[in-house]
Amino acid sequence: MENVKNYLSENKDRFLNEIIELLKIQSVSADSAFSQDVLDTADTVKMRLEEAGCDIVEIHETAGYPIVYGEKIINPDLPTVLVYGHYDVQPADPINLWHSPPFEPVIKKTEKHPEGAIFARGACDDKGQMYMHVKALELMVNTNQLPCNVKFMIEGEEEVGSNNLAIYVAENKEKLANDIILISDTGMIANDVPSITTGLRGLSYVEVEVTGPNRDLHSGLYGGAVANPINILTKMIASLHDENNHITIPGFYDKVEELSSEERAEMAKAPFSIEKYQNALDIESVYGEKGYSTNERNSIRPTLDVNGIWGGYTGEGAKTVIASKAFAKISMRLVPNQDWREITELFKTHFESIAPKGIKVVVKPHHGGQGYVTPIDTIAYQAASKAYENTFGKKPIPQRSGGSIPIVSLFEKELGSKTILMGFGLDSDAIHSPNEHFGVWNYFKGIETIPYFYEYFTEMSKK
Amino acid sequence: MENVKNYLSENKDRFLNEIIELLKIQSVSADSAFSQDVLDTADTVKMRLEEAGCDIVEIHETAGYPIVYGEKIINPDLPTVLVYGHYDVQPADPINLWHSPPFEPVIKKTEKHPEGAIFARGACDDKGQMYMHVKALELMVNTNQLPCNVKFMIEGEEEVGSNNLAIYVAENKEKLANDIILISDTGMIANDVPSITTGLRGLSYVEVEVTGPNRDLHSGLYGGAVANPINILTKMIASLHDENNHITIPGFYDKVEELSSEERAEMAKAPFSIEKYQNALDIESVYGEKGYSTNERNSIRPTLDVNGIWGGYTGEGAKTVIASKAFAKISMRLVPNQDWREITELFKTHFESIAPKGIKVVVKPHHGGQGYVTPIDTIAYQAASKAYENTFGKKPIPQRSGGSIPIVSLFEKELGSKTILMGFGLDSDAIHSPNEHFGVWNYFKGIETIPYFYEYFTEMSKK
Numbered sequence: 008m009e010n011v012k013n014y015l016s017e018n019k020d021r022f023l024n025e026i027i028e029l030l031k032i033q034s035v036s037a038d039s040a041f042s043q044d045v046l047d048t049a050d051t052v053k054m055r056l057e058e059a060g061c062d063i064v065e066i067h068e069t070a071g072y073p074i075v076y077g078e079k080i081i082n083p084d085l086p087t088v089l090v091y092g093h094y095d096v097q098p099a100d101p102i103n104l105w106h107s108p109p110f111e112p113v114i115k116k117t118e119k120h121p122e123g124a125i126f127a128r129g130a131c132d133d134k135g136q137m138y139m140h141v142k143a144l145e146l147m148v149n150t151n152q153l154p155c156n157v158k159f160m161i162e163g164e165e166e167v168g169s170n171n172l173a174i175y176v177a178e179n180k181e182k183l184a185n186d187i188i189l190i191s192d193t194g195m196i197a198n199d200v201p202s203i204t205t206g207l208r209g210l211s212y213v214e215v216e217v218t219g220p221n222r223d224l225h226s227g228l229y230g231g232a233v234a235n236p237i238n239i240l241t242k243m244i245a246s247l248h249d250e251n252n253h254i255t256i257p258g259f260y261d262k263v264e265e266l267s268s269e270e271r272a273e274m275a276k277a278p279f280s281i282e283k284y285q286n287a288l289d290i291e292s293v294y295g296e297k298g299y300s301t302n303e304r305n306s307i308r309p310t311l312d313v314n315g316i317w318g319g320y321t322g323e324g325a326k327t328v329i330a331s332k333a334f335a336k337i338s339m340r341l342v343p344n345q346d347w348r349e350i351t352e353l354f355k356t357h358f359e360s361i362a363p364k365g366i367k368v369v370v371k372p373h374h375g376g377q378g379y380v381t382p383i384d385t386i387a388y389q390a391a392s393k394a395y396e397n398t399f400g401k402k403p404i405p406q407r408s409g410g411s412i413p414i415v416s417l418f419e420k421e422l423g424s425k426t427i428l429m430g431f432g433l434d435s436d437a438i439h440s441p442n443e444h445f446g447v448w449n450y451f452k453g454i455e456t457i458p459y460f461y462e463y464f465t466e467m468s469k470k
Numbered sequence: 471m472e473n474v475k476n477y478l479s480e481n482k483d484r485f486l487n488e489i490i491e492l493l494k495i496q497s498v499s500a501d502s503a504f505s506q507d508v509l510d511t512a513d514t515v516k517m518r519l520e521e522a523g524c525d526i527v528e529i530h531e532t533a534g535y536p537i538v539y540g541e542k543i544i545n546p547d548l549p550t551v552l553v554y555g556h557y558d559v560q561p562a563d564p565i566n567l568w569h570s571p572p573f574e575p576v577i578k579k580t581e582k583h584p585e586g587a588i589f590a591r592g593a594c595d596d597k598g599q600m601y602m603h604v605k606a607l608e609l610m611v612n613t614n615q616l617p618c619n620v621k622f623m624i625e626g627e628e629e630v631g632s633n634n635l636a637i638y639v640a641e642n643k644e645k646l647a648n649d650i651i652l653i654s655d656t657g658m659i660a661n662d663v664p665s666i667t668t669g670l671r672g673l674s675y676v677e678v679e680v681t682g683p684n685r686d687l688h689s690g691l692y693g694g695a696v697a698n699p700i701n702i703l704t705k706m707i708a709s710l711h712d713e714n715n716h717i718t719i720p721g722f723y724d725k726v727e728e729l730s731s732e733e734r735a736e737m738a739k740a741p742f743s744i745e746k747y748q749n750a751l752d753i754e755s756v757y758g759e760k761g762y763s764t765n766e767r768n769s770i771r772p773t774l775d776v777n778g779i780w781g782g783y784t785g786e787g788a789k790t791v792i793a794s795k796a797f798a799k800i801s802m803r804l805v806p807n808q809d810w811r812e813i814t815e816l817f818k819t820h821f822e823s824i825a826p827k828g829i830k831v832v833v834k835p836h837h838g839g840q841g842y843v844t845p846i847d848t849i850a851y852q853a854a855s856k857a858y859e860n861t862f863g864k865k866p867i868p869q870r871s872g873g874s875i876p877i878v879s880l881f882e883k884e885l886g887s888k889t890i891l892m893g894f895g896l897d898s899d900a901i902h903s904p905n906e907h908f909g910v911w912n913y914f915k916g917i918e919t920i921p922y923f924y925e926y927f928t929e930m931s932k933k
Contacts, residue, residue: 037786098785208690222567222751223903225901227671228897230872231872238774288696294697295695304694305691305692312694315789317784318780324501330777336784338689364757434691438691
C-alpha cells in the first residue's frame with residue numbers, strides 16, 4: 008500500500024467537509040419526527056458510495072428505514088470484506104447541555120484531541136467511523152490499490168434495535184457472502200494505546216409501566232391509603248440489585264461465562280488509572296458489583312441500568328399529586344452465553360411478580376441482541392493487528408468492550424462469518440451524550456489504517 | 471334567614487355563568503407562563519366582591535401574586551367573619567387525560583352528580599368553593615339579611631405554599647381582626663352524608679436532585695462500573711419506607727399525636743365501604759401503613775409520597791444512556807404536633823446521609839405548613855353544624871381530612887382565631903387531577919348553607 012499519507016493530505020479538507028455535511032442531517036431513528044432526515048441520510052450515503060467507486064449501490068427498502076448496499080467486486084477469486092455501519096444516530100437530548108447545536112458540526116480542540124475534534128451527534132457513533140470506510144475505499148480505488156472485493160451494508164436502525172436488518176440479512180445470505188465483516192463502531196483505549204475490541208456485551212432493553220389508581224389523585228386525600236405508583240416503581244427497581252450490587256432476577260446469572268483467574272489476570276494488565284477515571288467523570292468513587300474490578304464490571308459482567316424514569320408532576324413548582332402511572336426504560340447488558348430473549352423473559356416474569364396488590368404492571372420488550380467474542384488467533388485479527396502496528400507504531404491490545412452491537416452475533420449465525428471490530432473512537436468522545444465528538448486525528452488515522460487491513464488480510468488469505 | 475331558596479332560583483343562571491367565566495382564566499400559580507392570567511383573576515375577584523356588596527375592596531401587592539381584600543362592616547359591635555379562599559389553581563397537566571379542555575368549563579352529569587357538575591381546573595379547588603362565599607354575601611346584602619360584619623382575604627399562591635400570605639397576615643393583624651375564619655377548601659363525605667372537616671394534615675414538600683457522573687454516559691461502556699443516578703435515586707426513595715410501610719427517617723414519628731383507642735373507635739363509625747373505595751379507583755387492594763385502617767392512614771397518620779420523578783431518556787423509543795442526574799418531588803403529609811420545618815430538616819439530613827459515595831445530593835425545600843385540629847365544642851362549630859342540619863336535613867359528621875391548608879395554623883398563631891372548614895366538594899371531584907369538577911348541586915347547596923352559618927354564629931355570639 009503506497010501513497011496513503013499523500014492521498015490523505017491532498018484530500019484532507021474535502022474528507023472533513025464531507026463528513027461534516029453528513030453530520031448535519033438529523034438522522035434520529037428513535038423519533039419519527041426525523042423520518043425524512045433519516046431517509047435523506049440514506050440517499051447521501053448511497054451517493055457517497057457511488058463516488059467512492061462502488062460499482063453497484065442500492066437502497067433496500069425495509070419495514071423501517073432502508074439499508075444502503077454497495078459493492079465493488081474486482082475478482083471473485085479474491086477475498087471479500089463486508090463493511091457494516093449505521094447512518095442513524097441517537098436522540099440529541101438533553102439539548103440544553105450541548106455547547107454547540109448537535110446538528111451543526113464544529114471543530115474544537117480538547118485535551119485528548121489537541122488536533123481538534125468534530126462535535127456533533129453521530130460524529131463518532133457511527134457516521135464518522137462508518138465514513139472512514141467510504142473514504143478508505145476511495146483511496147484504494149483512486150490509487151489503484153484495492154486488493155480484494157468489498158461490500159457495504161449501512162443501516163438506519165442500529166440505535167433502535169436493527170430489527171429489519173436481521174430480516175434483510177436472513178433473506179440475502181448469498182448477496183452478503185463474505186470472508187470477513189469489518190466494523191468501526193467501537194473505541195480504543197487511547198490515541199497512544201491502540202486496541203481492538205474482542206468482546207461485546209449483549210443487550211435486553213425493556214420499558215415498564217406501573218399503574219395504581221385509575222386517575223391522578225390528591226396526595227392529601229389519598230396519600231398513605233393507596234399504593235403510589237412512583238413509590239412502588241422505585242421499590243421494585245431498587246429490589247433488582249442486592250446489597251452487593253448483584254442482580255436479583257432469579258436465573259439471571261445461570262449462563263454467565265465465568266473467566267478463569269488467568270484470564271482475569273491478563274485483563275488486569277491493561278493500562279488503567281482509577282483516579283483518572285474518577286476525575287474524568289467528576290465522581291468521588293466508582294460503584295458496582297462486589298468482587299469485580301471496574302474494567303471487569305463494564306466488560307465481562309452483566310448489568311442492569313435504568314436509562315429513563317418518569318411519572319407524576321415534573322414541571323416548575325410543586326403539585327401535590329399521586330400519579331396514576333409511572334414508567335421506566337431499563338436495559339441489561341449481557342455477556343456471552345446469556346440469551347437476550349431468555350433474559351428478557353426472566354425480567355418480565357420477575358418484575359411482574361414483585362408488584363404489590365393494587366398495582367398493575369406491563370413490561371414491554373424493546374429490543375435486544377446477543378453478546379459476542381472475537382477470537383484473536385484468526386487471519387483477520389492478525390491482519391488488523393498488523394495494520395495498527397504499521398500506522399500507530401505499536402501493537403494493539405485486544406480488549407473486551409462493555410457496549411453492544413447486537414447484530415454481530417446474528418451475522419455469524421446467518422452469514423457464517425467472523426467480525427473484526429476496528430474502532431477508532433475514545434471512551435471520552437461522549438457517544439450517546441451531549442457534546443459527542445470524534446477526533447480529527449482519529450478520523451484520518453482510521454482512513455489510513457483500513458487499507459492496510461485489506462492488504463494484509465488479502466495477502467494472509469492467499470497463504 | 472328568609473327567601474334564600476327564592477333568591478337562588480331567581481339568580482341560578484347568572485350564578486353559574488359567573489363561576490364559569492372565572493374558571494376560564496388560567497390562574498396557574500406554579501407556572502410563570504400564566505402570570506398575566508393569575509393577575510387578571512385577581513382583578514375579576516375584586517370586581518365581583520364590589521358587585522356583591524363589599525364597601526371596600528383592595529388589591530394588595532406582594533412579592534408574588536396579589537391578595538384581594540374586601541370588607542363590609544355593618545356594625546363594629548357585631549361579630550366579624552373572615553372568609554379565606556384562593557383564586558389560583560393547580561397546573562392542568564397531564565392535559566391529554568382531560569376529556570374537555572381544563573380552562574373551557576362544561577357541565578356534564580356524572581353518577582355522583584346527577585344534576586350536573588362543572589368540569590374545569592379550579593372548579594372545586596378553590597374557585598368554585600371560594601365563589602360560593604361571594605354569592606352568599608350578595609344574597610344576604612340584596613335580601614337585607616347580612617347579620618354581621620364580613621371580611622374577605624382571597625390569595626393567589628395557595629397552590630405554591632402561601633409564603634407571601636404569611637407575611638401579609640403578620641403585617642395586617644388589625645385589619646384582619648375577626649371572630650372566626652371561614653374556609654371552603656375541603657370536602658364532605660357525600661351529598662347525603664354531610665360532614666365538617668375538623669382536622670388537616672401539615673405538609674413538607676421538597677425537591678431532590680442526585681448527581682453521578684458529570685455528563686450522560688453510554689450505558690454499555692460505563693454500565694455496571696459507576697453509580698447510575700436513577701438506580702440510586704430509586705434505592706434511596708425505596709428505603710424511606712420499611713416493610714410495614716413505616717417511614718424510616720430517624721425522628722419522623724417522635725412527635726406524632728397518637729389517638730386513644732376510644733378516639734379511633736369513634737372514627738371507625740364513619741360510613742365507609744372498602745369495596746366502593748377500591749372500585750372507584752379501580753384497584754385490587756388498598757396499601758399503606760401496617761396497623762391502621764384506610765381512614766386512619768389518610769387522616770391521622772403522616773405519609774411520604776413521591777409526586778413526580780424524572781431522569782434520563784423519556785422520549786419515544788430507546789436510548790442506552792446513564793443519566794448524569796435524576797430528580798424527584800417528594801411531599802410528606804404531617805399530623806398535629808409534627809413541625810414541618812423540623813421534619814423538612816430531618817428529611818434533608820437523612821436523605822443526604824443515605825447517598826452512596828460517588829453520588830451528590832441536593833435537597834431543596836419547596837414549602838410546607840403545620841397540621842391543624844378544629845375543636846367541635848365551639849360556638850362556630852355548633853353554628854356550622856346547625857346550618858348544615860338546616861339545609862341538608864341531617865347533622866354533619868365531624869371528620870379529619872388528609873389534606874393540608876398550611877395557612878390555617880398560621881391564622882391561629884397570628885390572628886388568634888379558630889377556623890371553620892365548610893367544604894362542599896367530594897373526594898371524587900378529582901381536584902389536582904385531570905377532569906376536576908364541582909357539582910352544580912354542591913355549588914348552590916354551599917351558597918344556601920353559608921348564610922345560615924352567619925345567622926346562627928351571630929345569634930350564638932350574642933348569648
